[in-house]
Amino acid sequence: MLNWIKEKLNGKNDEQEQCEFDFxxxxxxxxxxxxxxxxxxxxxxxxxxxxxxxSQKEYNGLVHQIANEIREEExxxxxxxxxxxxxIKTLRTEEEIDEAIKAGYKVLKQKVxxxxxxxxxxxxxxxxxxxxxxxxxYSYHALPHDYDRYEVVEQRTYYPYTFPSxxxxxxxxxxxxxxxxxxxEDLIEDIVGESHAWGTYRLDSVEAIWNGKKFEVDxxxxxxxxxMG
Amino acid sequence: MKFNPITKTLYTDDNRLIKxxxxxxxxxxxxxxxxxxxxxxxxxxxxxxSVVETDGLDDESLWKLLQEKxxxxxxxxxxxxxxxxxxxxxxx
Numbered sequence: 001m002l003n004w005i006k007e008k009l010n011g012k013n014d015e016q017e018q019c020e021f022d023f024x025x026x027x028x029x030x031x032x033x034x035x036x037x038x039x040x041x042x043x044x045x046x047x048x049x050x051x052x053x054x055s056q057k058e059y060n061g062l063v064h065q066i067a068n069e070i071r072e073e074e075x076x077x078x079x080x081x082x083x084x085x086x087x088i089k090t091l092r093t094e095e096e097i098d099e100a101i102k103a104g105y106k107v108l109k110q111k112v113x114x115x116x117x118x119x120x121x122x123x124x125x126x127x128x129x130x131x132x133x134x135x136x137x138y139s140y141h142a143l144p145h146d147y148d149r150y151e152v153v154e155q156r157t158y159y160p161y162t163f164p165s166x167x168x169x170x171x172x173x174x175x176x177x178x179x180x181x182x183x184x185e186d187l188i189e190d191i192v193g194e195s196h197a198w199g200t201y202r203l204d205s206v207e208a209i210w211n212g213k214k215f216e217v218d219x220x221x222x223x224x225x226x227x228m229g
Numbered sequence: 230m231k232f233n234p235i236t237k238t239l240y241t242d243d244n245r246l247i248k249x250x251x252x253x254x255x256x257x258x259x260x261x262x263x264x265x266x267x268x269x270x271x272x273x274x275x276x277x278x279s280v281v282e283t284d285g286l287d288d289e290s291l292w293k294l295l296q297e298k299x300x301x302x303x304x305x306x307x308x309x310x311x312x313x314x315x316x317x318x319x320x321x
Contacts, residue, residue: 072263075261075262075263076263076274078261079257079261079262079273079274079275080274082254082256082257082261082275083254083275085256087253120235120316122316122317135316135317136315137314137315137316160235160316161235183254183255183256185255194234194307196307196314198314199234199316201234201235204255205255205256206255206256207256221256222255222256222258223258223259224234225306225307225308226258226259226304226305226306226307227232227234227237227250227304227305227307228250228252228257228259228280228302228303228304228305229237229248229249229250229251229252229302229303
């Protein structure tokens with residue numbers, strides 16, 4: 001009953017909303033991988049070397065060297081897999097969506113729903129001497145050391161992203177397979193990717209798996225706080 | 230340096246645009262790239278280019294580098310010491 005009331009008040013929410021980088025999980029995955037590479041390296045050494053003639057130091061050095069080679073090979077394979085993933089385009093306006101449908105393309109329409117969990121906070125800081133106002137993300141360090149000279153005239157929390165329409169759509173390839181891993185270039189769903197004292201930011205692109213009805217986002221596929229480009 | 234995580238844009242501290250960052254391989258992670266011996270940069274086997282580690286670089290060096298080679302790929306970690314997160318930048 002309580003869940004029913006919550007759903008009525010807040011709307012049914014079975015969407016994934018949090019997708020933040022899990023440091024401890026990432027660390028344990030790395031340690032597990034490292035152990036697997038070392039185990040493979042030990043097997044290779046046992047098959048290809050005369051163990052009697054290797055000192056412990058030489059053995060450890062070889063394990064390290066071969067494990068690193070295996071890691072680099074895996075990296076190269078992974079990067080080739082990533083490069084070969086299909087990229088799914090997002091149509092951000094009603095006009096684009098209508099044109100695609102008219103042209104015979106399959107689309108997956110979704111509402112653009114700003115998440116209440118995604119917010120940034122800015123401080124508007126006024127220099128009392130010059131009258132100039134500077135806007136800085138909320139943080140302990142935002143105020144300059146000369147406290148008497150500055151004052152916070154406004155603290156504003158808001159949703160920082162803008163989109164052209166309340167509806168967007170993924171453009172689906174005709175031959176999209178159930179279980180296929182793809183890259184959603186411009187994620188429609190609002191999922192928290194990164195949190196700081198001054199704000200929470202959305203994932204803007206991610207790998208996902210097509211389940212026949214919708215895309216299931218793979219949280220582990222993307223690090224928001226490291227940006228490349 | 231200043232970085233706007235909403236627009237993915239990098240600026241110098243005095244508000245000069247360094248680069249609007251974009252990578253078509255959006256799910257590519259720094260850890261996917263190959264280490265380069267003797268360098269903090271890493272090699273991207275998809276584009277066959279180096280990705281420059283900006284941690285430790287100063288505004289002027291990076292500004293000059295991007296003026297000379299605007300297509301240079303960069304990597305920034307929001308938590309690195311020489312980066313300040315901003316949501317607004319008033320360009321000169």
